Amino acid sequence: MIREVQDEILRLKKEKDVCILAHSYQTPDITEIADFVGDSFALSKMAAGAENKNVLMCGVRFMAETAKILSPNKRVYLSHVDAGCPMAQQLSPESLAQMKAKEPDRVVVAYINTTAALKELCDVCVTSSSAVKIVSSLPEKKILFVPDCNLGRYVQKQCPDKDIKLYNGCCPIHNGASIEDVAIAKIRYPNALLLVHPECREEVCENADYIGSTSGIMQYAEKSDAKEFIIGTENSIIAHLQYKCPDKKFYHLSQRLVCTNMRLTTLYEVLSVLKTIGDSDNENEIIMTGEQIELSRKCIDKMLQLG
Ligand code: 13P
Numbered sequence: 044m045i046r047e048v049q050d051e052i053l054r055l056k057k058e059k060d061v062c063i064l065a066h067s068y069q070t071p072d073i074t075e076i077a078d079f080v081g082d083s084f085a086l087s088k089m090a091a092g093a094e095n096k097n098v099l100m101c102g103v104r105f106m107a108e109t110a111k112i113l114s115p116n117k118r119v120y121l122s123h124v125d126a127g128c129p130m131a132q133q134l135s136p137e138s139l140a141q142m143k144a145k146e147p148d149r150v151v152v153a154y155i156n157t158t159a160a161l162k163e164l165c166d167v168c169v170t171s172s173s174a175v176k177i178v179s180s181l182p183e184k185k186i187l188f189v190p191d192c193n194l195g196r197y198v199q200k201q202c203p204d205k206d207i208k209l210y211n212g213c214c215p216i217h218n219g220a221s222i223e224d225v226a227i228a229k230i231r232y233p234n235a236l237l238l239v240h241p242e243c244r245e246e247v248c249e250n251a252d253y254i255g256s257t258s259g260i261m262q263y264a265e266k267s268d269a270k271e272f273i274i275g276t277e278n279s280i281i282a283h284l285q286y287k288c289p290d291k292k293f294y295h296l297s298q299r300l301v302c303t304n305m306r307l308t309t310l311y312e313v314l315s316v317l318k319t320i321g322d323s324d325n326e327n328e329i330i331m332t333g334e335q336i337e338l339s340r341k342c343i344d345k346m347l348q349l350g
Pocket residue numbers: 081082083084128156170171172214242255256257258
């Protein structure tokens with residue numbers, strides 16, 4: 044049954060000239076039919092380079108918006124109309140404008156998990172895999188980092204010469220993993236290495252053997268000589284890792300590390316969105332004005348240039 048749906052998706056994808064991009068948090072039945080799977084930074088680069096007329100982003104809204112901003116001449120679709128990132132909603136452009144007015148000498152660095160409207164007010168975007176490199180390459184010392192305080196604090200530790208003011212946003216999923224989860228997992232799996240995403244809390248990161256983006260965690264686990272790993276990011280990557288490394292064992296740090304927004308996309312949803320590609324008034328299509336694209340693109344272009 045799954046194979047039949049996948050075959051129909053592959054047929055329609057070719058017929059309608061669609062590039063399917065999938066974030067690594069998507070399930071294996073979806074990543075199997077994608078043209079490219081990766082973390083936010085890699086997806087941005089792929090979106091900029093895709094040659095198809097249409098792009099279908101299997102992920103959350105800011106990822107599809109980024110694809111549209113980088114490929115304004117393509118029609119870009121989001122795999123589920125309600126798939127948003129709650130962190131992207133935590134800071135409004137109005138609040139950021141007020142913060143900027145109070146701190147006019149700070150360069151505004153925005154995590155890519157933000158709305159396109161917020162990006163219009165930022166100087167440079169970063170992803171979890173490019174944040175340290177980009178912030179350290181900035182000539183300015185004083186930075187305002189929004190919205191994720193956990194990623195911002197991690198960057199501050201890696202770049203001690205910078206003076207980073209943090210906004211107090213966070214990913215409700217990663218921020219939910221606690222030091223108690225770490226203690227329990229370490230007792231249960233004493234030989235396992237702990238690999239965590241920088242969106243996790245400080246005390247969780249302090250106990251980690253490796254801190255990195257989704258792709259960073261996957262690459263680390265694949266290359267490592269260790270045989271067991273506790274994974275401190277969205278639990279879906281455990282299935283991908285188990286498939287890639289059948290001789291290793293992967294455990295979740297917490298059962299709560301599930302992004303319900305990422306889970307909204309199912310294989311059937313992908314098929315039904317594909318069927319509607321090209322229809323007018325398609326609620327899954329990302330619609331932005333030329334001006335919105337132009338204004339929000341500057342900080343994404345700078346990210347691609349510095350990252
Ligand atoms: P990555 O940049 O690691 O893909 O992270 C995106 C994200 O939303 C993590 O929760």
